[in-house]
Amino acid sequence: MLGPSSTNTSSRPSLVSSSSRRPTEAPGRPCQSSSSLPVGSACVSRCRISKYSKPISSASAVQSAATCVRTFRNSDRRRRTRTLRAARGREDVEQTADADSAPETSAAMAGYRGASALSGRVACPRFLLPLPPPPAPPRRFLFPRSAALPFNLEPQQLCEGGDAPPPLSGFGATGEKGTGDLPFEDTTPDELLSAVMTAVLRDVKLSPAQLGDICVGNVLQPGAGAIMARIAQFLSDIPETVPLSTVNRQCSSGLQAVASIAGGIRNGSYDIGMACGVESMSLADRGNPGNITSRLVEKEKARDCLIPMGITSENVAERFGISREKQDTFALASQQKAARAQSKGCFQAEIVPVTTTVHDDKGTERSITVAQDEGIRPNTTMEGLAKLKPAFKKGGSTTAGNSSQVSDGAAALLLARRSKAEELGLPILGVLRSYAVVGVPPDIMGIGPAYAIPVALQKAGLTVNDVDIFEINEAFASQAVYCVEKLGLPPEKVNPLGGAVALGHPLGCTGARQVITLLNELKRRGKRAYGVVSMCIGTGMGAAAVFEYPGN
Numbered sequence: 001m002l003g004p005s006s007t008n009t010s011s012r013p014s015l016v017s018s019s020s021r022r023p024t025e026a027p028g029r030p031c032q033s034s035s036s037l038p039v040g041s042a043c044v045s046r047c048r049i050s051k052y053s054k055p056i057s058s059a060s061a062v063q064s065a066a067t068c069v070r071t072f073r074n075s076d077r078r079r080r081t082r083t084l085r086a087a088r089g090r091e092d093v094e095q096t097a098d099a100d101s102a103p104e105t106s107a108a109m110a111g112y113r114g115a116s117a118l119s120g121r122v123a124c125p126r127f128l129l130p131l132p133p134p135p136a137p138p139r140r141f142l143f144p145r146s147a148a149l150p151f152n153l154e155p156q157q158l159c160e161g162g163d164a165p166p167p168l169s170g171f172g173a174t175g176e177k178g179t180g181d182l183p184f185e186d187t188t189p190d191e192l193l194s195a196v197m198t199a200v201l202r203d204v205k206l207s208p209a210q211l212g213d214i215c216v217g218n219v220l221q222p223g224a225g226a227i228m229a230r231i232a233q234f235l236s237d238i239p240e241t242v243p244l245s246t247v248n249r250q251c252s253s254g255l256q257a258v259a260s261i262a263g264g265i266r267n268g269s270y271d272i273g274m275a276c277g278v279e280s281m282s283l284a285d286r287g288n289p290g291n292i293t294s295r296l297v298e299k300e301k302a303r304d305c306l307i308p309m310g311i312t313s314e315n316v317a318e319r320f321g322i323s324r325e326k327q328d329t330f331a332l333a334s335q336q337k338a339a340r341a342q343s344k345g346c347f348q349a350e351i352v353p354v355t356t357t358v359h360d361d362k363g364t365e366r367s368i369t370v371a372q373d374e375g376i377r378p379n380t381t382m383e384g385l386a387k388l389k390p391a392f393k394k395g396g397s398t399t400a401g402n403s404s405q406v407s408d409g410a411a412a413l414l415l416a417r418r419s420k421a422e423e424l425g426l427p428i429l430g431v432l433r434s435y436a437v438v439g440v441p442p443d444i445m446g447i448g449p450a451y452a453i454p455v456a457l458q459k460a461g462l463t464v465n466d467v468d469i470f471e472i473n474e475a476f477a478s479q480a481v482y483c484v485e486k487l488g489l490p491p492e493k494v495n496p497l498g499g500a501v502a503l504g505h506p507l508g509c510t511g512a513r514q515v516i517t518l519l520n521e522l523k524r525r526g527k528r529a530y531g532v533v534s535m536c537i538g539t540g541m542g543a544a545a546v547f548e549y550p551g552n
Contacts, residue, residue, distance in 0.1 A: 005187070046205060092388040114360060141341040187356050189222065189280035189410070193232035197276065199352040201236070204414055204426060208238040215260045216246045217253030217277040218508040229278070248508070251473065251535050252437070252543035253277060254411060255511025258310030259435045259545070261415045272418040277513065278410040279506035304442035305539045310403070313476035316446045317397050320482050324397035327477035328385040331402035331501045333491070334474055338498025339378035346497055348372060349520055352354020375405055376502050402477035407504030411512035430519040433530075434459035440540050446479025448542020449534040450486040456532065456544035466530055467546075471514040473535035478501035483534075497521060511535060522549035 193216065201208055216229040229246050249256040254277025261273035296302050300474070307315075316322060343345060353371040360366070390396035391403065416426065436455040440448050449472050457463060470493050474480045484494055497517060500510065514533045522529050528551035534544035 001274070026465075036091075067468050099318065153293035154343050185282050187280075187354070187408070188228075188230045188283060188406075189218070189278050190231040190235060191281065192354070192410040193229065193276060193278040193409065193412075195352055195354060196410045197232060197236040197238065197274065200274065200412045200414050201238075204424075206414065206424070207270070208236070208242065210272055211238065211242045211274055213261060213264055213273045214238070214242060214244040214381050215257040215273070215275050216508075217248070217255070217257040217275075217511060219248055219250055219253055219279060220281065220507065221246060221248065222280075222283075226340055229276070232278075242467055249437070249543070250538040250541070251475065251505070251507055252511050252541070253508040254513065255435075255515065255533060255535070255543055255545060256437075258413060258432075258512060258515060262411075262432060262435075263532075265415060265417050270443045272414065272416040273413060274414055275512060276410065277509035279508040279510075280408045281406050281506060282408050287375065301442060301540075307443055308392065309445075309475070310398055310540060311521045312443055312445050313398040313403070313478045314393050314396045315444050316476075317478040318480055319444060320447075322397070322481050324386075324402075326481050327397055327402040328382060328399075330477040331385060332380055332382055334477075334495065334498045334501040335377050335380040336498075337496060338373070338376045338502035341497040342373055342376055343378075345525070346521070347517075349517055373503065375407070375504050376498070393525075398476055398478060404473070404475050404500035404505035405503070407506040409504065409506030409509035409513060411509050411516055413512055413515060428550055429523060431550065433462075433546040433548055435543075435545045437537075437543045440542060442540035445538055445540045446476060446536045447482055448484070448536035448540070449473075449479075449544060450483040450542070452542035452544035453483075453487060453532055453534050456534075456546050460546040462530060462546060467532050468493065468529040469496060469518060469531040470494045470500070470524070471518045471531065471533045473505065473510055474501045474516065475505060475536050478503060479536055511543070515545070518547060519549065522547075523552075525549075526552045 002513040008523070020275050050402055065268060123459075159532060177362075198205075214229070214233060216232075218229065230244055233242065233244055234240070245260075247253055247256050247260060254275075257277060258275040261275040264270055264273055295308075317324075317327070353369050355369040357365055357367050385399070385401040388401045390398060391400050392398050421428065434456045436452055438448065438452045438455055438457060453464075457467070464487060470489055472480060472494060473481060474495065480499070483489075484491065506513075511533065514535070518533055520533045522531055527549075529549050531547045531549070532544060533547065534542065536542055
C-alpha cells in the first residue's frame with residue numbers, strides 16, 4: 001500500500017558506481033504527480049538459463065568472445081531472412097495498393113511464427129520491420145518465479161488532513177527464459193507469462209475471478225500487443241470478465257505496470273489487481289526504423305531517440321569519464337554477487353520451474369525442466385573481461401561482458417488493498433511509498449536513475465542514508481557506475497544479489513522482477529527496512545520506486 005509522502009520506504013542495496021565528473025544537464029522534470037502511487041507486490045520466483053550452457057546443468061565457465069559473436073550472428077541471420085521475406089511481402093502489398101489507388105502499407109505482417117514447444121498452441125502474430133537489428137551482446141535467460149507471501153502497500157494521504165484510501169497488499173511471481181539457440185527459443189511469451197500468472201494465484205490461493213484488473217508491461221509487443229497478454233490470461237484460467245491492458249515504457253514497463261495497478265486500487269476502481277512484465281527477445285522480430293522523415297532529422301532530441309542503446313552507453317562513458325576498468329570491475333562484482341546468491345539458494349523462493357521441449361543437434365526431441373538461473377557465470381575474471389572487444393564502437397569501452405544480457409522473462413505481482421488482504425489472510429510483504437519518472441537527454445539515457453531516485457526519495461520523505469538496498473538495473477556497467485557515483489551510494493547497498501549484467505534484462509519484465517527480488521531480500525533480512533527499484537529508460541527517462549518492508 002502507499003503511505004504518506006513523509007513515510008519511509010524499504011529498499012535493497014544495489015551496486016552501481018559512477019564517475020566523479022558530473023553531467024552538465026539539469027535533472028529531468030518528473031512525469032508523475034507528486035503523490036505516491038499505491039502498489040502491492042508478491043514474492044516472485046525467477047530462473048534463468050544461459051544461452052551457452054546445457055539445459056539441466058548449472059552455470060558453466062565463461063564463453064569466449066568468438067563463441068558469443070558466432071551465436072549472435074547466426075541469430076541475426078535467421079532474423080534477417082525473416083525480415084527480407086517480410087520486406088518482399090510488403091513490396092507486393094505496396095504495388096497492389098498503388099494499382100488500386102489505396103494507401104501504402106508501411107509494414108508487412110509475417111503471420112504466425114508456429115506452434116509453441118510447450119503445448120503446440122499457435123504463437124502470437126508478429127510484425128517484421130524492413131531492416132535487420134544491430135549487433136547485440138550475448139543473450140541469457142530467466143525463468144518464472146513465485147512465492148506465497150503477498151505484501152501490503154499503504155495508501156498515500158490524498159491531502160493534508162484528508163482521509164487516506166485503504167492500504168494495499170500484494171503477491172507476485174516472476175519468470176524468465178532463454179533465447180536464440182537455447183532450450184526455450186520456441187517458448188512463446190504467452191506461455192511464459194501464463195506460468196507466472198498461474199503460480200501467483202496458486203500460491204496465494206486466490207480465485208482468478210476476484211481480480212479487478214491486469215496490467216502487463218511489454219516492449220517488443222507481438223501483433224497488436226494485448227493479444228499475447230490476453231492469451232496468457234486465458235491459459236491461466238482467468239475468466240474473460242477480468243479486464244487486461246498492456247503498457248510500454250521501455251525498460252521500466254514492468255514497474256510501470258505495478259504503478260498502474262496500484263493507482264487503480266488507490267482511486268477505488270478495484271481492490272485486487274495483478275501487475276506483470278514479460279519479454280521474449282529471442283522470438284521478437286526487431287529492426288531499425290525504416291522511413292526517416294526530414295522533420296525527425298531536423299529535431300535533435302527526436303533524432304537522438306534512434307541512437308542504439310550501446311552507443312548511449314559509450315556516450316555516458318566518454319562524457320563522464322567512466323573507464324573500461326571501472327566498467328569491468330562493476331561487471332565482475334555483479335557476476336560474483338549473483339553466483340554467491342545462487343549458491344546460497346537466495347533465488348529459490350522466487351523461482352517457478354519451467355518445463356519445455358528442446359531439440360538437440362540431431363533433431364532428437366526431449367522434455368526438460370529448468371529450475372535455476374544458468375546465465376550466471378561464476379568463473380568470470382577481470383582478465384577474461386579485459387580480452388573482450390568493444391561491442392558497439394571501435395575503440396569503445398562497452399563490451400558483451402559489461403553489458404546486460406539479452407533475455408526472455410516474465411514476472412507477476414498481485415496487488416491488493418490492505419483491508420482486502422486482511423480479509424483474505426494475506427501477510428504483508430511490502431509497502432510502496434513513492435514512484436517517480438523523470439526525463440533526461442536521449443543520447444545519455446543511462447543517467448536516468450541518478451535523477452529519478454532523488455525525486456522518489458523526496459516524495460517518500462527519505463534520504464539515501466535511509467535506504468538499505470538499491471536495485472538499480474544494470475543496462476550497461478557504464479551508466480550503472482555513473483549513477484552510483486553521482487548519488488554517492490555505498491557499493492554494498494547496490495544490487496546485493498547481482499544485477500542485469502549477470503541475471504539478464506528482459507525489457508518488459510525487469511521492473512517487476514526487481515520489485516520481487518528486492519522484497520524477498522528485505523524479507524530474508526527480517527528487520528524493517530527500505531529499498532529502491534530504479535532503471536534507465538530508452539529515449540531518455542529514468543524511473544524509481546521506494547518500498548518499505550515492515551519487518552517480521
